[in-house]
Amino acid sequence: MTISDVATAERASSIRTSRPRHYAMTAPTFFAVEYAINPWMDTSVPVDTHVALGQWETLRQTYKELGHTVELVEPVTGLPDMVYAANGGLIVNDKAVAARxxxxxxxxxxxxxxxxxxxxxxDVAETRHINEGQGDLLVVGAIILAGHGFRTQHQAHDEIAAIVEMPVVSLELVDPRFYHLDTALAVLDDTAIAFYPPAFTERSRTKLLELFPDAIEVTSADAYALGLNAVSDGRNVVLPAAATGFAEQLSDAGFRPIGVDLSELLKGGGSIKCCTLEVHP
Incomplete structure (x- = not known):
């Protein structure tokens, strides 16, 4: 990085501002890979629940040290994927939608x-069609980016828009490794995103670049580490520790990357964002 690059990054950093956030999380007390419903899951690979709990606790403490509010949802026996709290629903605009x-x-x-x-x-609303919460419904400023193709049904997007009274932009996913939108796209602030172009149809890629012409495009190496399954407060971006290239891109754009190792929970097909349900205002 040249002196000019450093100066540019420092100027960008000075205008990035964090905002206190409100998160809900569920401890991986009963986490296991007992079935395979995405390409990351392999029932023949052992899971160390003790390690998973330790990694999850590091993530929770990271949020608290950044000044964010973290509330806990009680884990339920028999629901090994409940640790992936983001899938539990959508809370925004003083409205709540339960997952289906x-x-x-x-x-x-x-x-x-x-x-x-x-x-x-x-007053929790429900949809007639499948929606998997913030796994496929990501709030960016005054709009919602909504994924479909593997889990959430396209028809649910109109339902979501009507319930939360916000415009919804539909994006089609095409790679089963990126089965939820939050595995292929990260919201960085109210006007900035990062994404992995090959995970989307050409039409959806075009739509994203029209909305976010300065979007960060990550490499396959970082995408395959689920590097985009990240959480940002507008300045600090908590992301999987293995996504080192993406971390450099974030730094160059004026964000502060904070790597956290959730490798044990990756065995279930989730990482930072999957474990974090944001309670939006």
Missing amino acids: FAYPQRAGESAAYAEWMTRHGY
Whole structure:
């Protein structure tokens, strides 16, 4: 990096501002890979729940050290994927939508997260069509980017738009390794994103670049580490530690990357964002 590059990065960093966030998380107390519903899951590979708990706790403490509020949702026995809290629903614009899962193995998670939302004062809405929460529904400023192709059904997008009273931009996913939008796209602030172009149809790629002409495009190496399954507060970007190239791109763009190792939870097909349900205002 040249002196000019450093100066540019420092100027960009000075205008990046963090905002306190509100997250809900569920400890991986019962985490296991008991079935395979995405390409990352292999039931023949052992899972160390103790390691998973330690990595998850590091993520929780990272959020707290950054000044964010973290509330806990009680894990439920028999729901090994409940640690992936982002899939539990969508909370934005003072509205809450419960997830409707594609696979019966995860159906019980919807009730658990809906109960938590109800206890927090939300009148929880449901969709007729499949929606897998913030796995496929990412808030960017005043709009929602919504994925479809593997889990959330395209028809659910109109339902979501009507419930939360926000415009929804539909994006089609084409690579089964990136089965949720949050595995192929990261929201960095209200106007900035990063994404992996090969995970999308040409039409969706064009749409993203029209909306976000300065979007960061990550390499395959970082995408395959689920590097885009990241969480940003507008300045600090918590991302999988293995995504070193993406971390450099973030630094160059004025963000502060913070790597966290969630390799044990990656065995279930999830990482930082999957473990984090953001409670948007």
